[in-house]
Amino acid sequence: MGALPRETVVDVLEQRLRERILAGRHPAGSYLPPERELADEFGVNRTTLKHAFGRLVHAGLLETRHGVGTRVRDFLRLGGADLLPMLVRHSPDWIGEIFEVRHSIGALIAERAASRATEAQVAELRRLVAAVAEAKGGEDAQLADAEVHRALARATGNRVYVLLTNTLFNAYLPVRSALVGPFEDARAAHDRLAPVVEAVAARDESAARTAAGAYLSATERIMLEGLADTGRGQGGQR
Known part of the structure; x- marks a missing residue:
C-alpha cells in the first residue's frame, strides 16, 4: 500500500x-x-x-x-448537484433528501430502461446483476450494485439520467461505509435487485417501476439504520 x-x-x-x-x-x-x-x-x-x-x-x-x-x-x-458530497460531509442530514430524489429518479430510470433497452444492454444488465451475487464482501457487492444502476441509466438512452446517477453515487462517498448494510449478504443484495433487471428484460415498464420502488425502499431502510447505528457509535465515543 x-x-x-x-x-x-x-x-x-x-x-x-x-x-x-x-x-x-x-x-x-x-x-x-x-x-x-x-x-x-x-x-x-x-x-x-x-x-x-x-x-x-x-x-x-x-x-x-x-x-x-x-x-x-x-x-x-x-450551486449545482456537484456540491452534494461536500454538503453530506458537513452534515449527514442531507442523506434523507438525497434518498427522496434517489427513489423518484431510480424508479423513473427503471421504467425508461424497460421501454428503451437494447438486447445488448439487457445482456449487460443480467451479467452485472449476477456479479452482485458473486461479490466477496459488502464493499464489493456495493460497488457491483452501483454498476447495475449505471447500466440501467445508460439503457434509458438519456445521458442526463447517467449523469444524475453518477451524481447521487458521488454524494454517498463521504458516508459510503455506513451505507454498506444492504450489501453485506451478496446473495440477498442480488435477490433484491434482480427483479428490476428481469422487469426491464421483459419490457414491462410498470413492473420495472414497481420493482425499483421496492428495491429502493428496502435498501433505504437498511442504509438509514446503518447511519443511525454509526451516529450512536460516534456519540458514545465522545
Whole structure:
C-alpha cells in the first residue's frame, strides 16, 4: 500500500473555512473579513489563504472580486448537484433528501430502461446483476450494485439520467461505509435487485417501476439504520 496523503496547511485551512460557511457563520452574500485579518487569525500567510480561497471558489462557495473582496456565494440558489458530497460531509442530514430524489429518479430510470433497452444492454444488465451475487464482501457487492444502476441509466438512452446517477453515487462517498448494510449478504443484495433487471428484460415498464420502488425502499431502510447505528457509535465515543 502507498503512503497515505498528508494534510497540508492549505487543506486544513480550506476545511475550516468551508465548515464556517456551511454552518452559516459567514452567511450567503456576506463578505469574509479582510485577508490580513483572516491570515492573522489562522496563523498563516496570505499566499496560503489565497490558495484556500481558490479551492473554495472552484467548489462554488466563494466568489472573489478584485478590489472589492471575497463574498460567500448563495450556493443553494446558484450551486449545482456537484456540491452534494461536500454538503453530506458537513452534515449527514442531507442523506434523507438525497434518498427522496434517489427513489423518484431510480424508479423513473427503471421504467425508461424497460421501454428503451437494447438486447445488448439487457445482456449487460443480467451479467452485472449476477456479479452482485458473486461479490466477496459488502464493499464489493456495493460497488457491483452501483454498476447495475449505471447500466440501467445508460439503457434509458438519456445521458442526463447517467449523469444524475453518477451524481447521487458521488454524494454517498463521504458516508459510503455506513451505507454498506444492504450489501453485506451478496446473495440477498442480488435477490433484491434482480427483479428490476428481469422487469426491464421483459419490457414491462410498470413492473420495472414497481420493482425499483421496492428495491429502493428496502435498501433505504437498511442504509438509514446503518447511519443511525454509526451516529450512536460516534456519540458514545465522545
